[in-house]
Each structure stands twice: as C-alpha cells, then as structure tokens.
Amino acid sequence: MEFSELQRQSSTIAHGYHGAQQLVRLRSKSVVSNQNGPQFHWGSPPSEGGEEGDSGPPKDLRERPMTMRLKRAIREVQQMRVPVVTSWQSWKRSKAKSLSRFRADAGGVMSYVALWRKALHKIGGHFGGGVQSYFMFLRFLVVLNFLSFLLIAGFILIPSIVFRSTSTSNMTVDDTGPEVCNVYDPNLQGLVVFYQYFLDLLSGTGFMEYSYMFYGYYNNTVAESSGFHYNLPLAYLLTSVFYFAFCLICIITRMGSALRVAVATGSGAAGSYSKMVFTGWDYGCQGDRATKLKQKSIHYQLQVDLEEERLQKKALSLTLGQTVGLCSLRIFLMLVSLALIGGAFFGIFKATVFSQAQVGAEGILGLFWVYLPSIVITTGNFVVPLMCDQIALFERYSPSTTIIMALFRSVFLRMISLGVLLFTLWSQITCFKDSPKCELCQYNNKEYPCWETRVGQEMYKLALFDFLITIAMLILVEFPRRLFVDHYSCALTRWVGRQEFLVPPNVLGLVYGQTVVWTGALFCPLLPLINTLKFFILFYCKKVTLFSNCRPAVKTFRSTTSTIFFLVVLLFGWGLALVAMIYSLAQIHPSMSCGPFRSLTMMWSIVPNTFYTLSLTTQDFIFYMGSQAFSIPLFIFSCVVLCYVAALAAVYGKSVDLLKAQFKLEGRDKQFLVKQIEELSREMGVPTRDQLDTFDTGAAN
Amino acid sequence: MGTTASQLGKDLLSEYQELTFLTKQEILLAHKRFSELLSKEDRNLTSVPMEKVLSLPELKSNPFRKRICHVFSTSDMKDGSLTFEDFLDLLSAFSDSATLEIKSHYAFRIFDFDDDGTLDGGDLEKLVNCLTGETEDTRLTPEEMRQLISNILEESDIDKDGTVNLSEFQHVISRSPDFVSSFKIVL
Numbered sequence: 001m002e003f004s005e006l007q008r009q010s011s012t013i014a015h016g017y018h019g020a021q022q023l024v025r026l027r028s029k030s031v032v033s034n035q036n037g038p039q040f041h042w043g044s045p046p047s048e049g050g051e052e053g054d055s056g057p058p059k060d061l062r063e064r065p066m067t068m069r070l071k072r073a074i075r076e077v078q079q080m081r082v083p084v085v086t087s088w089q090s091w092k093r094s095k096a097k098s099l100s101r102f103r104a105d106a107g108g109v110m111s112y113v114a115l116w117r118k119a120l121h122k123i124g125g126h127f128g129g130g131v132q133s134y135f136m137f138l139r140f141l142v143v144l145n146f147l148s149f150l151l152i153a154g155f156i157l158i159p160s161i162v163f164r165s166t167s168t169s170n171m172t173v174d175d176t177g178p179e180v181c182n183v184y185d186p187n188l189q190g191l192v193v194f195y196q197y198f199l200d201l202l203s204g205t206g207f208m209e210y211s212y213m214f215y216g217y218y219n220n221t222v223a224e225s226s227g228f229h230y231n232l233p234l235a236y237l238l239t240s241v242f243y244f245a246f247c248l249i250c251i252i253t254r255m256g257s258a259l260r261v262a263v264a265t266g267s268g269a270a271g272s273y274s275k276m277v278f279t280g281w282d283y284g285c286q287g288d289r290a291t292k293l294k295q296k297s298i299h300y301q302l303q304v305d306l307e308e309e310r311l312q313k314k315a316l317s318l319t320l321g322q323t324v325g326l327c328s329l330r331i332f333l334m335l336v337s338l339a340l341i342g343g344a345f346f347g348i349f350k351a352t353v354f355s356q357a358q359v360g361a362e363g364i365l366g367l368f369w370v371y372l373p374s375i376v377i378t379t380g381n382f383v384v385p386l387m388c389d390q391i392a393l394f395e396r397y398s399p400s401t402t403i404i405m406a407l408f409r410s411v412f413l414r415m416i417s418l419g420v421l422l423f424t425l426w427s428q429i430t431c432f433k434d435s436p437k438c439e440l441c442q443y444n445n446k447e448y449p450c451w452e453t454r455v456g457q458e459m460y461k462l463a464l465f466d467f468l469i470t471i472a473m474l475i476l477v478e479f480p481r482r483l484f485v486d487h488y489s490c491a492l493t494r495w496v497g498r499q500e501f502l503v504p505p506n507v508l509g510l511v512y513g514q515t516v517v518w519t520g521a522l523f524c525p526l527l528p529l530i531n532t533l534k535f536f537i538l539f540y541c542k543k544v545t546l547f548s549n550c551r552p553a554v555k556t557f558r559s560t561t562s563t564i565f566f567l568v569v570l571l572f573g574w575g576l577a578l579v580a581m582i583y584s585l586a587q588i589h590p591s592m593s594c595g596p597f598r599s600l601t602m603m604w605s606i607v608p609n610t611f612y613t614l615s616l617t618t619q620d621f622i623f624y625m626g627s628q629a630f631s632i633p634l635f636i637f638s639c640v641v642l643c644y645v646a647a648l649a650a651v652y653g654k655s656v657d658l659l660k661a662q663f664k665l666e667g668r669d670k671q672f673l674v675k676q677i678e679e680l681s682r683e684m685g686v687p688t689r690d691q692l693d694t695f696d697t698g699a700a701n
Numbered sequence: 702m703g704t705t706a707s708q709l710g711k712d713l714l715s716e717y718q719e720l721t722f723l724t725k726q727e728i729l730l731a732h733k734r735f736s737e738l739l740s741k742e743d744r745n746l747t748s749v750p751m752e753k754v755l756s757l758p759e760l761k762s763n764p765f766r767k768r769i770c771h772v773f774s775t776s777d778m779k780d781g782s783l784t785f786e787d788f789l790d791l792l793s794a795f796s797d798s799a800t801l802e803i804k805s806h807y808a809f810r811i812f813d814f815d816d817d818g819t820l821d822g823g824d825l826e827k828l829v830n831c832l833t834g835e836t837e838d839t840r841l842t843p844e845e846m847r848q849l850i851s852n853i854l855e856e857s858d859i860d861k862d863g864t865v866n867l868s869e870f871q872h873v874i875s876r877s878p879d880f881v882s883s884f885k886i887v888l
Contacts, residue, residue, distance in 0.1 A: 061719070061720055062719070062720060062721060062722055062793070062803075063800050063802060063803055065794070065802075065803055065806040065807060067775050067786070067787070067790060068720060068721075068787070068789060068790055069775065069786070071720045072716070072720065075716075075719070075720065104718070104724055104725070105725075107724070121887070258878075272856075273849060273852045273853050273856060274852075274853045274856045274857040274873045275873060275876065275877045277825070277828060277829060277832065277849075277853060278808070278812070278857075278870065278873055278874060278877070278880075279873075279874060279877040279879060279880040279883065279884075280832060281764075281765070281832060281883065282883045283763065283795065283883060283884055283885055283886050284883070284885055284886065284887070285762070285763070286758060286759060286762070287758075287762060288762045290762075291762040291763070291764070292834070295764070295832065295833055295834040295839060296834070296839070298832050298833055299832075299833040299834065299839055299841070302829075302833070302841065302845070302849060303841070303845065306845050306848055306849060309848075309852075663859060663860075663868070663872075664859055664860070666860070667859055667861065667862070668860065668861075670860065670862075671860065671861070
C-alpha cells in the first residue's frame with residue numbers, strides 16, 4: 001500500500017518534476033524570448049500616453065524593438081480604438097502633432113545650416129571620436145567668438161562710428177588732472193617706409209594704434225539728440241561684462257548635458273573591460289583603413305589594460321622598502337618638474353621686463369624685442385612639456401595616470417605663463433615699487449601714455465604670434481616630415497614615423513588662444529573678430545594636415561569625458577581672464593589722455609555715476625533689492641530649494657542601489673530554486689536535466 | 702512590402718516617420734540608396750540579398766555586418782536578406798535619435814552569435830575576435846583571452862550563471878556615456 005502510494009507519489013512528483021522541468025525550461029526560454037521580444041499588451045488602452053498629446057503613443061511605438069510589420073499592426077489596432085475625447089482634447093492633440101512635425105522639419109533645416117557638418121562626420125569616421133571632439137570644440141569656439149563680435153559690434157563699434165561721423169556728441173574733457181597726463185600722441189606720421197606698414201600690422205603700432213582696433217580711439221561721448229540718449233562709456237563697460245557672462249553661459253550650457261550623463265553613469269573605473277568590449281566599437285568607421293586602425297587600437301587598449309592589471313597585482317606584492325623608494329623617487333621628480341616650470345616663469349618675467357624697456361627700437365631688431373615675451377612663452381610651452389615627458393618615464397605611473405599628469409602640467413604651465421606676463425605688465429604700469437614715475441597720474445604715464453592700448457597691443461601680438469607659429473609648424477615641420485618619411489626609408493624615418501595627431505596639446509593651444517582673447521577684449525574690441533578669422537582658417541589648416549600628414553593615434557581618447565575636460569580647462573582660462581578684467585576695472589586708474597573712461601578715477605565708477613542720474617523711485621527700488629530685507633528671504637528661499645533638490649537626488653541614488661540589490665537577490669533566488677529542484681530530483685531518483693536533454697534529443701532523432 | 706515605385710507615397714512616408722526615428726530626408730535618402738541596390742536586379746524583387754546589402758560603404762568594412770543583416774532580416778529563409786522596411790528598421794535603430802533601450806536591445810542581439818538569448822563564453826570570444834581583427838596576428842593570445850573573458854564575466858554577470866543576459870548587458874551599457882554616439886550609422 002505504502003509502496004504503491006510511494007510509487008504514486010513518486011510518479012506524481014516525477015510528473016510534477018517533469019512538468020516543473022518543462023516549466024523551468026519553458027520559463028527560461030520564455031524569459032529569454034521575452035527578453036528578446038518586447039512585451040505589448042494588446043488590451044491596454046491607448047490613452048496611457050494620451051495626456052501628453054499625440055506624442056505619447058507614436059513615441060511608444062518607435063521605442064519598441066519590433067519589426068515594421070508588427071509596429072504597423074499595433075498602430076492599426078490603436079487607431080481603430082477611437083477614444084472618446086472632447087473636442088478640446090482632440091484640438092490639443094492635433095496641435096501637438098503639428099508642433100512635433102514642425103520641430104522635426106526645423107531640425108532638418110538646422111542640420112543643413114550647421115557649419116562643417118560633413119567635414120566633422122568624415123573626420124570622425126576616419127580618425128575616431130577623440131580627434132572629432134577636438135574639431136567640434138574648435139567649431140564651438142568659432143561660433144562663440146563670432147557671436148561675441150556681433151555683440152561688441154552692435155553696442156560699441158557701430159555707435160562709435162555713428163557718433164564720430166555725425167558729431168552729435170559732447171566729449172567731456174577732464175581738467176582735474178595735471179596737464180602732462182593728458183598728452184597722448186600716437187605718432188601719426190605722414191609718409192613712412194613701405195615695410196613699416198607690415199611691421200605695424202604685426203605689432204599693432206603705427207596706423208593700427210589709433211584706430212577702432214584699440215581702446216585709445218574710443219571717446220567718452222554721451223550722445224543726446226531728440227530723446228535718444230546713449231552713454232558710450234557705460235555701454236563699453238556693460239558690454240564687456242556681459243560678454244564674459246555670455247561666454248560663461250555658453251560654456252556651462254555645453255558642459256551641462258555631457259556632465260549630466262557623466263555624473264549619472266558614475267565613475268568609469270568599475271566595469272571597464274565589459275564596457276570596452278560591449279561599447280568599444282564605433283559603427284561610424286568607414287573604409288578598410290579606418291576599420292583596421294580601430295581594431296588595432298582596441299587590441300592595444302585591451303593589451304595595455306590587461307598588462308596594467310598584471311602589474312598592479314605585482315605592485316601589491318612590493319615590499320615596504322621598495323614602496324618607500326618608489327615614493328621618494330616620485331616626490332623628487334615632481335620637485336624637478338616644478339623647478340623646471342618655475343624656471344620658465346622666471347624667464348618670462350625677465351623677458352617681459354626687458355622687452356618693455358626696449359620700446360622705441362627700430363627695424364627688425366625692434367620687432368624682435370617687441371615679440372620677445374611671446375617667443376619666450378612659446379619656447380617654454382614647447383620645451384618644458386617635452387622635458388616633463390622624459391621625467392615621467394622614470395616615475396613609472398600607470399599609462400592613464402601619466403597622461404593626466406602631463407596634461408595638468410601643460411595646463412598649469414600655459415595658464416600661469418600668461419598670468420606672469422600680465423602680472424609683469426601691470427606691475428610696470430602701476431609701479432609696484434612705488435617709484436616716482438606713478439606719483440603724478442597714478443600710473444606710469446611717461447612710458448604708457450595710454451596704457452590700455454599697450455595692453456591691447458600685447459594681447460594682439462600674442463594671438464597673432466600663436467597663429468603664425470602654428471602655420472609655420474605646419475608648413476615647415478609637418479609637411480616636410482611626411483615627405484621625408486614617405487620617400488626615404490631608413491632606420492631614422494622608421495623611428496620618427498609620421499606625425500601623430502595628438503589631441504591634448506592641440507586643445508591646450510586653442511584654450512590658450514581663447515584666454516588671450518578674453519583677457520584682451522576689454523582693451524582691443526576687435527580681438528574676437530580676429531580670433532574668429534584665426535580659428536576659421538585654423539580649422540581648414542588642421543583638417544588638411546590631418547588628412548595628408550597624420551596617422552591616427554593608437555591610444556584614443558574617450559569623447560564624452562574629453563569634452564568635459566576641454567570645457568573645464570576653458571573655464572580655467574575664463575577665470576584667469578576674469579581676474580585680469582576685475583583688476584583692471586576696479587584697481588587701476590584709467591588713462592587720462594585716451595579712451596572712454598578718461599575723466600574717471602576708476603573704470604567701474606561710471607556705473608554709480610549713471611546710477612545716481614536715474615529717477616529717485618528707481619534708485620529706491622534698486623536699493624531695496626540690495627538691502628537685507630530682500631536678500632535674506634531670497635537667500636533662505638534658495639537654501640530651501642537646494643535642500644529639496646539634494647534630498648531628491650539622495651532618494652534617487654538610494655532607489656538605484658535598492659534595485660541593484662534586488663536584481664542580485666533575484667538571480668540568487670533563481671540559482672537557489674534550480675539547485676533545490678536538482679537536489680529533490682536526485683533524492684527521488686528522477687533523471688536529471690542533462691539526462692532528460694539527451695533523452696529528448698535522442699527521441700527527436 | 703517594399704515599394705518598387707520610384708517615389709514613396711505621402712501617407713507611407715508619414716507612417717514611416719511615426720514608426721521609426723528617422724526624419725523625412727533620411728527616409729527618402731534610404732529609399733534612394735535601397736532602390737540603387739535593387740536596380741541591377743529584377744524589378745519585381747522586394748528584398749535585397751545579403752551580399753548586395755553588404756556592398757554599402759557604411760557596412761562594407763564593419764566586422765559585425767553579417768550579424769546586423771541577420772538580426773534585422775525578417776525573411777523566412779534566414780538568409781539575411783532585407784526588405785525596405787527591414788532596412789528602415791536598421792537605420793532607425795542606428796539613427797541619431799534612437800533611444801538607449803532600442804540600441805542596447807539590438808546590440809545585444811547582434812553580439813549573440815548563437816542566437817540563444819544570452820552571451821556566454823563562446824559569444825564573448827567571437828565578439829572580442831571581431832573587435833580586434835580576425836587574422837592570426839591581431840588576435841589576443843589564449844592566455845589574454847581567458848583573462849579578459851573571466852574579467853568581463855566577473856564584472857557584468859550579476860546573477861553568476863556564467864552568461865550575460867539582456868538586463869545585465871543593459872546595465873553595463875547604461876554606465877557608458879559614449880555608447881549612444883558610437884552606435885550610429887548615418888547614410
């Protein structure tokens with residue numbers, strides 16, 4: 001009895017197990033097929049997304065990974081169910097539909113208008129995302145400079161031209177200072193030697209000095225005619241300030257989307273192998289050459305990472321003595337590189353002082369003295385990173401750390417060298433050592449009768465020299481190198497090889513050029529226009545050299561993180577220029593002999609002066625806005641909003657962690673259940689899954 | 702159900718616009734290129750054989766080209782031939798505006814060389830070989846391959862069953878910001 005019961009039990013269990021096995025297999029298959037095929041509930045009402053207008057259901061359909069046939073069938077079913085809606089809702093839906101269609105058409109038009117779209121696509125296909133991100137950054141800077149030029153032209157240049165030609169202006173002459181401070185003679189010679197024009201063009205003196213190019217030409221006109229009131233000095237100041245704010249907004253907006261993605265996805269260190277393998281291929285690669293190069297670079301990357309992992313495992317097993325030795329070596333080499341950078345700074349300081357002392361020298365030698373700071377800066381920027389690279393070979397960091405260290409050293413060097421130049425200029429102008437030169441006019445009026453123009457000229461020279469050096473490097477180094485390597489094959493050419501397009505140094509060059517423009521824009525209003533032309537020509541030159549002379553780098557850059565890095569470095573430059581501008585506006589006495597601020601003690605004082613001419617009610621209102629009664633509640637309110645947003649972010653982070661843990665638990669549950677079933681089947685003497693499989697396949701055959 | 706007429710009808714065009722991520726210009730360009738592939742063959746054919754599709758310059762040197770054709774093909778003979786609608790599905794999944802979910806879903810199917818719904822060791826090995834090149838001197842050594850596959854499984858196999866399923870794959874993809882911009886084919 002018991003035995004038959006047992007048999008029945010075992011048979012039911014066996015049947016149940018068989019059924020359960022089938023179920024598990026079916027479920028795993030269906031889970032698999034469900035994972036591969038999308039879920040669609042045919043019975044679901046179409047008004048799920050109906051609240052958002054008609055963008056709901058169609059977008060839903062597009063996002064489902066189904067074949068076109070299935071999607072069309074679903075759409076027909078959805079459309080057959082005409083939901084009962086009011087005329088207001090149907091009107092809203094049709095309007096939303098036409099709006100989305102309009103947006104799609106506008107997007108199509110914009111993509112035609114976008115500058116250099118095809119060129120960027122071609123570059124990305126042949127050289128990868130890293131090089132393409134450099135060119136996209138260059139395009140962003142061209143557009144930024146052009147828009148800035150339009151801003152400056154609209155508010156400063158055109159009114160100036162108009163006022164000068166119609167002379168409806170009244171210039172206020174300042175009689176408060178001593179007479180000698182008002183003297184400014186920009187050497188308007190009649191006939192000059194012909195090559196003097198060329199030298200003047202390169203250094204911004206002569207015919208260029210007293211022109212719309214530089215600060216000294218603008219007058220402090222306040223135009224009043226029949227109800228139209230235009231205060232040019234105020235416009236000059238506010239446009240400069242707004243120009244900085246505008247550039248900041250553009251950079252932050254561009255960084256915003258990339259940063260959001262980077263923060264959401266967290267650190268890139270974890271999961272790097274699976275990421276590289278699953279997302280490493282660039283489907284935009286076209287042509288056999290580009291594909292082979294991409295494959296080679298992926299191969300190299302994988303090998304390097306596997307090698308690094310092996311080295312790390314070995315490094316963990318270093319003894320204490322070896323670790324101490326390595327650390328002390330690294331500290332020593334860091335001090336050596338800092339000493340190199342410090343030496344470069346000292347050289348720039350001395351060169352600037354010397355160059356300023358040589359003002360007035362004639363001819364080519366004079367031009368050389370005038371360009372000496374730029375020459376020293378460029379030499380330093382070229383030589384010091386090379387030496388730091390050699391030092392880095394001994395530091396024995398991992399390859400990725402080495403690249404980051406080299407980049408930070410270059411950034412530091414470039415930005416601070418520019419800062420040293422500005423510092424020496426300012427110390428000359430305002431006589432830091434309290435020499436008697438500055439007592440009379442609060443600035444060094446003997447050597448700098450119009451010091452703003454001189455600073456503008458320095459910045460103009462820096463920008464121009466940078467451009468000339470880049471073009472010279474292209475013509476004199478890169479093209480010959482390619483010809484040399486292609487036509488002669490010896491050990492030397494094989495070691496040197498073709499030029500590799502290194503993205504970080506090129507980007508630093510762009511950031512340096514842009515920082516120079518920002519620093520000089522207050523003193524040389526046409527500098528953004530010059531920079532637009534410079535970057536525009538640079539795009540084509542770099543593209544030509546990329547395609548004819550360069551081979552793609554084997555070690556490529558990640559495009560999203562590199563975009564963020566470029567913009568962060570650009571922000572450093574912006575910050576440096578901002579400090580320079582604030583110092584000029586608020587600390588130094590403007591020249592009394594030239595420029596729109598000649599009657600003021602400080603450039604910023606035009607704003608309070610104008611403020612007090614406003615009506616009393618406006619003044620009271622603005623005072624109220626700045627008073628405590630308004631600002632403290634505003635501050636408290638923004639704190640509350642900040643706390644709310646921070647709490648929301650914390651909650652999202654926690655829910656992501658919870659979901660991850662749940663996912664892990666479910667996997668473990670599945671494993672546990674399958675193990676249970678196998679144990680149970682073993683106890684009952686029921687054939688295991690493998691045996692069943694062979695039985696099935698045997699039966700099928 | 703591709704069209705052999707030289708022009709696409711207006712409602713068909715708007716229907717394709719709603720069902721895919723492509724813009725009107727992209728659909729028209731796709732139609733033009735697809736018709737060029739068909740033009741040398743019989744006019745009555747509605748699907749293009751795989752070899753012709755692989756002659757497109759955008760796909761010619763892609764190491765995953767055969768898998769792409771197999772994944773998007775709806776033909777019963779499983780020969781990788783594409784109709785015009787399959788072609789549009791392909792371009793839609795690889796387009797600029799396709800979502801991450803669609804792209805990761807199709808990427809998973811492309812990498813699943815044996816079509817069993819999970820990425821096991823064999824799939825991963827074939828995938829890595831496609832990435833590094835098929836020739837002998839571009840492959841990783843067996844040592845390195847073993848180390849790499851064990852690293853990948855350790856990182857992405859959350860439920861420790863020895864394979865990577867779709868959700869684990871999508872989890873890895875979601876942490877990579879470059880995927881959407883690199884999983885792109887534009888005519």
